[in-house]
Amino acid sequence: MRHQRYDLLVIGGGNAGLCAALTARQAGASVLVLECAPRHFRGGNSRHTRNFRCAHGAPTDILTEAYLEDEFFKDLLRVTANQTDEPLARMAIQRSAGCPEWMRQFGVRFQASLRGTLHLSRTNAFFLGGGKALLNSYYAAAERLGVEIEYDAEVVALDLRDGEFQSASVVINNQTQIVRAQAAVIAAGGFEANIGWLREIWGEAADNFIVRGTPYNTGTMLKLMLDAGAEPVADPHACHSIALDARSPKFDGGIVTRLDCLPLGIVVNEHAERFYDEGEDLWPKRYAIWGRLVAEQPDQIAYSIFDAKVMGRFMPSVFPVIEASTIAGLAVALELPPEKLEGTIAAFNQAVTPGTFDHTKLDDCRTLGLSPEKTHWAQRIDTPPFFAYPLRPGITFTYLGVKVDERARVVMKNGEPLKNVCAAGEIMAGNILRKGYLAGIGMTIGTVFGRIAGEEAARHAVS
Amino acid sequence: MRSLELLRQGEHVMTVCNSCRYCEQYCPVFPAMEERLTFGKADMAYLANLCHNCGECLYACQYAPPHEFGINVPKTLAEIRLQTYEDYCWPRFLGAAFRRQGLLTALSLVVSLTAIMLLARGEGTPPDFFSVVPYEVMVTLFGGVFLFVIVAMAIGVGRFRREIGIEPGGVTKALRDVLTLRHLHGSGVDCSSGEEQRSPWRRWFHHCTFYGFMLCFASTTAAAIYHHVFGLIAPYGYTSVPVVLGTIGGVGLVIGPIGLFGLRRQRDPALGGRAQDGLDESFIALLLVTSLTGLALLVLRNGALMSVLLIVHLASVLALFLTLPYGKFVHGFYRTAALLKFSSPKA
Numbered sequence: 001m002r003h004q005r006y007d008l009l010v011i012g013g014g015n016a017g018l019c020a021a022l023t024a025r026q027a028g029a030s031v032l033v034l035e036c037a038p039r040h041f042r043g044g045n046s047r048h049t050r051n052f053r054c055a056h057g058a059p060t061d062i063l064t065e066a067y068l069e070d071e072f073f074k075d076l077l078r079v080t081a082n083q084t085d086e087p088l089a090r091m092a093i094q095r096s097a098g099c100p101e102w103m104r105q106f107g108v109r110f111q112a113s114l115r116g117t118l119h120l121s122r123t124n125a126f127f128l129g130g131g132k133a134l135l136n137s138y139y140a141a142a143e144r145l146g147v148e149i150e151y152d153a154e155v156v157a158l159d160l161r162d163g164e165f166q167s168a169s170v171v172i173n174n175q176t177q178i179v180r181a182q183a184a185v186i187a188a189g190g191f192e193a194n195i196g197w198l199r200e201i202w203g204e205a206a207d208n209f210i211v212r213g214t215p216y217n218t219g220t221m222l223k224l225m226l227d228a229g230a231e232p233v234a235d236p237h238a239c240h241s242i243a244l245d246a247r248s249p250k251f252d253g254g255i256v257t258r259l260d261c262l263p264l265g266i267v268v269n270e271h272a273e274r275f276y277d278e279g280e281d282l283w284p285k286r287y288a289i290w291g292r293l294v295a296e297q298p299d300q301i302a303y304s305i306f307d308a309k310v311m312g313r314f315m316p317s318v319f320p321v322i323e324a325s326t327i328a329g330l331a332v333a334l335e336l337p338p339e340k341l342e343g344t345i346a347a348f349n350q351a352v353t354p355g356t357f358d359h360t361k362l363d364d365c366r367t368l369g370l371s372p373e374k375t376h377w378a379q380r381i382d383t384p385p386f387f388a389y390p391l392r393p394g395i396t397f398t399y400l401g402v403k404v405d406e407r408a409r410v411v412m413k414n415g416e417p418l419k420n421v422c423a424a425g426e427i428m429a430g431n432i433l434r435k436g437y438l439a440g441i442g443m444t445i446g447t448v449f450g451r452i453a454g455e456e457a458a459r460h461a462v463s
Numbered sequence: 464m465r466s467l468e469l470l471r472q473g474e475h476v477m478t479v480c481n482s483c484r485y486c487e488q489y490c491p492v493f494p495a496m497e498e499r500l501t502f503g504k505a506d507m508a509y510l511a512n513l514c515h516n517c518g519e520c521l522y523a524c525q526y527a528p529p530h531e532f533g534i535n536v537p538k539t540l541a542e543i544r545l546q547t548y549e550d551y552c553w554p555r556f557l558g559a560a561f562r563r564q565g566l567l568t569a570l571s572l573v574v575s576l577t578a579i580m581l582l583a584r585g586e587g588t589p590p591d592f593f594s595v596v597p598y599e600v601m602v603t604l605f606g607g608v609f610l611f612v613i614v615a616m617a618i619g620v621g622r623f624r625r626e627i628g629i630e631p632g633g634v635t636k637a638l639r640d641v642l643t644l645r646h647l648h649g650s651g652v653d654c655s656s657g658e659e660q661r662s663p664w665r666r667w668f669h670h671c672t673f674y675g676f677m678l679c680f681a682s683t684t685a686a687a688i689y690h691h692v693f694g695l696i697a698p699y700g701y702t703s704v705p706v707v708l709g710t711i712g713g714v715g716l717v718i719g720p721i722g723l724f725g726l727r728r729q730r731d732p733a734l735g736g737r738a739q740d741g742l743d744e745s746f747i748a749l750l751l752v753t754s755l756t757g758l759a760l761l762v763l764r765n766g767a768l769m770s771v772l773l774i775v776h777l778a779s780v781l782a783l784f785l786t787l788p789y790g791k792f793v794h795g796f797y798r799t800a801a802l803l804k805f806s807s808p809k810a
Contacts, residue, residue, distance in 0.1 A: 040529055047525050050485055107659070109650065111488045128650055129523030130485030136522055140659035249532075254525050256482035256532075316500055318482040 006032045006148075007461035008454075009168060009181035011155050011221055013037070014044030015131070016425025016446035016453075017187035018138040021147045022106060023454025024185075029461050031147045032179065034170055036154040036188075037216045041252070042135065044189045045213040045397065045426065045442075048254040049131035051124040052447065053440035055097045062100060062110040062125045069093050072123075079436030085233075089432045091406060092441075095448045100125050102451070106141035108134050124440040131443075155221060158184075160228050163412070165421045183420040183457035186410070187450060190398035190426045191219020192239060193251060198395070201237045208300035210244060210394040215251035217397075222427055225402050229412050234399035234430030240437055241291025243267075246301060246390035247319045259389050260314040262290060263377050264359060265306025266348055267391070269297040272331065272340035274348070279376035282362065288396075288437060295393040302391040303334055305345070308383045313359055322388045330386045349380040397442070401430030408453040420460050422453035466550065469543050473507040476539045479532050486520040490649045491805045492540070493520075508550075509627040511543035512794075512801040515646040517654035518734045528733075541735040545742065548793050551626065553618035561789035565741030569749050569786055576778035581771075589769040590698045596777060608784050615788035620796045633806030640806070641799050644669055657731040668722030672750065673795075675715025679757070682709035698764055710761065716754035720747040746791035753779040 008024045010017045013035030021031045035042050055072045056063050072093045076084055100110065109128040120126075127134040142149065150172060157169040167180040191197045193215045198206035226232055248257035263283050266274055267290075276293050280286055294302045311321075324330035327345050331338035348370065355365035357379055365378045402410050402423050409417035410428075425446040432445055477496055480486065487493040492513050499506055516537050521527055526534040545562075552558035561568050580596060588594045593601070640646060644666050647654045653663040686705040689695040699705050724747050727740075756776035763772060787793070 040527075109652070126488075128488055129519060130525065132525050133519075133523035136659050252525075252530065254483070255485070256479055256526070258482075312500060316478070316481050318479050 004030070004032075006030050006179070006181040007183065008032070008457045009034065009165075009179055009184045011168065011184060011186050012044060012188035012425065012427075013042050013139075013149065013151075014187060014189065014425060014446065015046035015049070015134070015138070015443055016450035017185065018135070018142060019447050019450025020185040020187060020422070020424055020454035020457065021142055022138065022145065023451045024458040024461075025142070025145045025147050027455065027458035027462070029458040031142075032181070033142065033147060033149045034153040034155055034168075034179070035149065035151050037151065037214065039151045041214060041216065042139070042151060043132065043214075044217060046135055046446070047132045048213050048252075049127075049134075049440075049443050050255070051120065051126045051440040052099065052443040053096065053123055053438060054100060054125045054444065055093050057097075060100070061112065064122045067123045072096075075123075075438055076432070076441070079438050080434055081436070083434035085431045087406060088404070091452075092432055092445050092448045095451070096444045099444075099447050099451075103134075103447070107137040109137070120439055155188075155224075158224050158228065160418070160421070163416060164419045182461040183422070185408075185450075185453040185457055186221050186225065186402075186421065186423045186427055187425040187446075187453070188221035188427055189214075189217035189219075190400065191222055192217055192395045192398045194218040197223075198239075201239075202295065205295055205300050208392060209241070209295070210246075210248050210253065210257070210392050211251045212242075212244070212253055212257065212394045212396050213251070217426075219398070222400065222402070225410060225423070225427075229414075230418075231403035231411050231413050231415075233401050233403045233428070234434040236400045238399040238435060239291075240288055240396040240399070241295065241393050242288055242396065243290035243294045243302065243304075243391040244394035245317060245319045246392040248392070248394065253394070256318040257394065258287075258315075259304060259317055259391065261306060261310070261317075261389060262304050262391075264310040264313060265304055265381060265387075266345070266374065267302050267304050268336070268341065268344060269302050270299055270336065272336045272344050274344060274370075274372060274374075275302075277372045277375050279366070279374045279378060281376075290391070291393040291395065294391050300393055303336065304389045304391055305330065305341075305381065305386065306388075307381045307386050309379060310359070311387060317389060319389070322390070323385045325384045325386070327381075327386055330388055334388055334390065345381050348374070348378075349382060352378050352380050396437075397426055397429075399430045399434060401426070401428045404428045404431055404449070406452075407456045408449050409456065420457070422456050424449040424453040466546055469539075469546055470504060470507055472539055473511070473543050474502045476534050476536055477502045477507070477510065479526055479534050480536065483526070485525075486523055486536075488650060489519045489523075490515065490517065490646045491802070492536070495805055505626050505628070507543050508547045508623065509801055509804060511540040511547060512623075512627075512797040513805060514540040514544065515644070515649075515654070515798070516541055516735060517647055517649070518731070519650065519655055521734060522655060522658045535733065537734045541739060544794075544797075545739050547623065547797065548742070548789070551619050551622040552789055552793070553615050553622070558789045561786060562742065565745035565790065566748060569745035569782060569790075572782035572785060573749070573752060573775070573778050576781050577775050580774045580778060584770060584774060589766060590764040592697050592773055595770040595773050601777070604781065605784075608781055612784050612787050616793070616796070619788055619793060620800065623797055624800050627800065627804055629800060629804045630807040632808045634803065637799065637802040637806035640802050641795075655731075655734075656726065656729055664722060665726050668719045668726065670719070671715040672719030672723060675712045675717075675719055675754070676750070678708045678712025679716060679754070680712075682706070682712060706761065709757065713754045713758045713761075716750055717758065720751040720754070723747055724751075742791050745786065749779060749783040749786065749790075753783050 007029035008031045010021045010033045013033050021033050025031045055069050111126040153170050153172045155168045159166040165184045167178050170177050193211045244257040327342050328338040331341040351367035351370040353368050357365050362376050367374045367378045404423050405417050408422040410421045410423050411417045429445045520536045526532040549558040647666045653661045682705045760772045
């Protein structure tokens, strides 16, 4: 048992948790942050992020033009197919506008404007150096302000009595401690790194999933809250996943393992058969369907295949491209049936109709009479050398979360909010984002609701 | 062999960086990298010398050790940069020798040059410098060393320049970046000595060292003009141009190297490893011995110690010059060349 009873216990040391901790500490609360990762890997999936979607009425030093609340909300409705909690969503959007200034007081720095391939500088503020740099600033500020931080500290049980949080059981150095606090903020992410839980949804296919982010998002807190009777939000089976390089590390590969070459060639499964229209829409809009598509293939493996004509027209990959001077040679290198692959590509080449290739827009290069068709950027694969990248499904995050109210308090199945337990970040993002994704909105939800949770917890502790 | 390993490591690091690009606004290394798909020897030589080792990108990196990708850009580029100083210098064997025992080589040079001159010294009546080391000897010795240094440096820097290839244009911008050390505080805040530990001192001590050195150089040039144009014989008065320039420069050359030496010790070793210690420390030590003996000579030039001090000072200057083409000094030229390449509108 720790002697001290804290005003606030923050469970999870990512963006949302630190925003809550900093807010509460500035309001005078004593705060302990429990981070289950070691210091080097602290910060959950925030360490892999890069930007923050931010409403603003006029150009600033970090954002161009204007991005008003209504447009932001419409973008959200579009990607979620209207599946959002409007009051909470509007709250996140409205309060996003004041966040950059708030963040700066803790030493967070932003990029001046954006170079590179993503053109998001109107809607998204980019952290200088990315999410890990942001976390470094937050952690340093938290230490300066007197927030206590424990690393390698995993919460294994919560003591909730009569709708009120009493204490948490924490394992630190193989020893279980009881930590008491007036209030708790749960900001411990989703369950995307819990292969066992994923297996319940996907069966054995889950064993072949690659987890793009931290291995520490095992969903322990999510499960504890749901078991305690918290109202769930979002489809418990849904996850955001993309196709990434099959050679990626099992966890924590982050941004560099993605592949942007899929629409430029064809994608085949281990039987050397195509299975989906690679040219259905512009890549950013189809990027996130390929995780599921590959997961549905036998052995959860696929191959992106293209030729010398399109080499160099996509973001470079971190792994070496597989290369051969003939299709049969490529098949051998990929351990695909050579004749089958030759047949698939011959059929594809034959179905390609003439057009003007332009990979920056929906061009008129398509196939005719193929199943499935490739409806844009279809060019014959006929110019050696031939190239391939192996693909696996890579899971980014899970949508399942706990319902919260406008004060970030966790709402129970009986409709009542817990008195002193708030949730922030990925564990409650499903209130706002039940499907799809909008670049940078995870950090927006985490920052806004982290701050709200910190305010609420500090208010509770003081009263 | 080691060169090849370094190159492979550099290639790995840059390949990961090129797929990530989160650091692209820290400094020129990242935009320069983004223009490339492959990273050969010339690319790495260029990128390594573009890096100012400010450290920001290590702490921001989601792939930094202990991540299995093990990305440490400042350290990897520092090691490659060190290798470039050896690879392009002339003659190469001197570079290799100096690299292995930098501090020892430098100090034994000072000692042996002092010993030689002590044996060969004249009567020495203060404050007449030339009564200690005759004018002809001084000019021949220094002129010879100076010529050798100029030739060696020209060949070395020329090789490096040719390797990386520099397009014309952008000179003003490059020189401004060099003279202000912009990339030690490129993203608005000064460079790091550890995670979330930034301070402007590395930049200020470097300014003291660099401008101190330049003032001392200007002082020597002014003295040569006094001697040859006006026929004035050293030593000069305390308010004369050579002495004023030399004094200010000398003070800078005391403060700067001491400060840099102190900061080196406090810096996170992860940023550069210990490989560069010999190179950095021998250069810092030689600069410091030179400035300290020069200032001491100024104060004590009328006393009995004058002749010994003069000899130690001259030996230090000679040793400093002899080691310039093989030591840390060349970083100024290599980095300037890299910045010229980066600033060129054609690049």
